[in-house]
Amino acid sequence: MERDFVHQIVGVALLVRLLAITVALFGMVGEAITGPMLACVLVLSATSFSFLVYPSVARFVVHHPLAVVGDLLLTLTVVAALGVESPLVLATFSTALIMGLLFERRVAVLGAVAMVAGYLLIDVLQESAAGGFMITLGIPALYVALVAIGAVVRQAYERETVAARALVSAHKAVASADERARLAREMHDSLGKTLHGIAMAAEALPVWVDRDPARAVEYANRLAEASNQAAAEARTLLVRMRADEPDRPLAQVLAERCHQWAADTGVRCDFTTQGVVDLPTGVRYEVLAIVAEALENVSRHAHASRVAVHLTDEEGEVVVVVEDDGAGFVPEPDGRSPRHHFGLTGMRERAEQAGARLTVTSGPGRGTRVALAVSPVEVAPGVR
Template sequence: MSAVQGALRPGSGVAPDFTRQIVSVALLVRLGAIMVALLGMVGETMTAPVLACVLAMSTSSLACLLSAGTMDFVVRHPLAVVGDVLVNLAVVAVLGVESPMVLSTFPTALVLGVLFPRRTSVTTVVVLVAGYLLVAREDPDAERSFMVGLGVPALYLCLTAVGSAIRRAHELQMEAGRELALIREVAVAADERARLAREMHDSLGKTLHGIALGAQALPLWVERDPAAAVQHAHGLAAGAQQASDEARALLVRMRADQPDRPFAEVLHDECARWQESTGVACRVECAAVVDLPTSIRYELLAILGEALENVRRHAGASQVRVTFSGAPGGVVLLSVQDDGRGFAPRADGSSPRGHFGLTGMHERAREIGAGVRVESAPGRGTRVLVRHPIEEDDHDPA
């Protein structure tokens, strides 16, 4: 029995939801065919065999349509469909090949093509055709017409072929979807590598280069001026600590974004971590209906992190409000507003002397084609607003 089930099991290339939809449509068509058959028998006596066949076909169809458990059983156990083929042959044998109820057997041929691989579906439909022809041959009342001899068997074969074509098209669609997902993963990985290289070059690389130059000069200072050498050694230690801090910050930023999660969730988590580490209340409001490409997400999170770091270091705020909104074909807005001491921004938006946070935010915004506006005044808090235009095809599917 297990060997038979293995041979008849629907292929893994067809999604269960798709199979359920096709089977449901086929059963609805069967119920419609039964109604047409009953209309065709108006004026005739409703005999017990006819009533039994109508009830058997209708009950089995309604049971699958109305019960999800029954439908799942049919989809997962192909022998149920083979049993349905036998029921169809029994209906044809009891009522004859010229009965209008033969119409209700056609959807089964379509289901065979959709559920099973080509070899199995062909074998099963050949059994259906052979059984039908055997009944037609043994039926003394059957007329030797084209429909009885060739038309109905040909329809069985054609419907199975149509089902196989639907199955194959669905398999190709799923394969294309998997390939597209793989291409996206490769693109995301390449983007991550490029972003990591840029980050290391812009921050960590420069710091390490400075440490290397200082280390090369240190032996000369030791020989010429030991006191100055000590100062340079302290400078190298400070540079090494800075490199360590930059590497740690880089890893934190790289891990902050998780492209498989909605950006709004990542935003909430990032602000929650900042609130926990600083003790400053941080309220997040998201009204965006799109997600963003990985590169844009990363830079926005980096700008958010820089803005929150500025609040922690300089604002003396008691509350921060982060808002994120956007729509396809419009703009994405990210706002970070605090109620801290504020300051007088420079006209060009650059950072005050000795600070580089605002400059870094502007540089990151330019990388993704966004704009940054800083609104602040002494005693009135600060608002950092990032505006990024987004096209219809710029968002990642959810």
């Protein structure tokens, strides 16, 4: 089991022991405190406090569960010293619970048998006058029940851990499938078309070499340009694949993106986030691409001194805002890119692909604000 969980549950069990000691002492008000009783109270309290107060002791017990065997011997010693009728027997119940929590089933069963056998042997040797069901059978039955409860808690936690790990593996598998589908879509939309054009031009080149050498040179130049374009598109795809790591939180990826952009451009970029859940892999890819395009527009055209990127959760939607204090511009009425520019058009197409709402607000001398709102639970029609 996880060490932190073990530490917590053993700590709770020992707190219960201290509470049991306190209750027992209140129950013995008016009775004489004997030397053995005082010694038992001090030893039980000291062992519990040492685990709770000193991390080194706690680490030793967690890493060496056989230390519980020493606690078992201490428990039987307390019972032998004070008798099975002493209220301080209540403080020994935590040992049974800890055995069930820390040991696998067979070892826990052996511990329960040893604890019950030791208790019954002490009861027989002391020939308790009170007897009764609780003394003779009740306390041993409680020991067994507490060991069983500890074992059930241990098994439940282990099953939960296995299920959690399986869920993480499933999420990773889904993320990998989404990543492959997204990469295939990107390659089809950009790199695939470029390579298809190169193939067609290469097929026509031998014909023009014989028929029209000048035209063949023109085709060769086009092939060279298209090859460079294909290489650039491949590099862009690889950069985007490395920039968006689906296993990492969106906020962390965005923060690093902003930090890297500020380092590359020398423009201050402040990133803030508040109460945000993550997005499906395909959607967050488009969101990151839109943010990257917005930052690219700032570095090319805005002449800004400061950029702020906000990631927030507003009324169940993930909202990403990129705003700068740059020169600004006059947006086109239809929201498309200004003439001879294509950045805003691409951003709107990506927003539609992700099922998001894109709002661009700007004006000469007033900077630019790009706001993107998307639901974390909806998957856009074009996103898989």
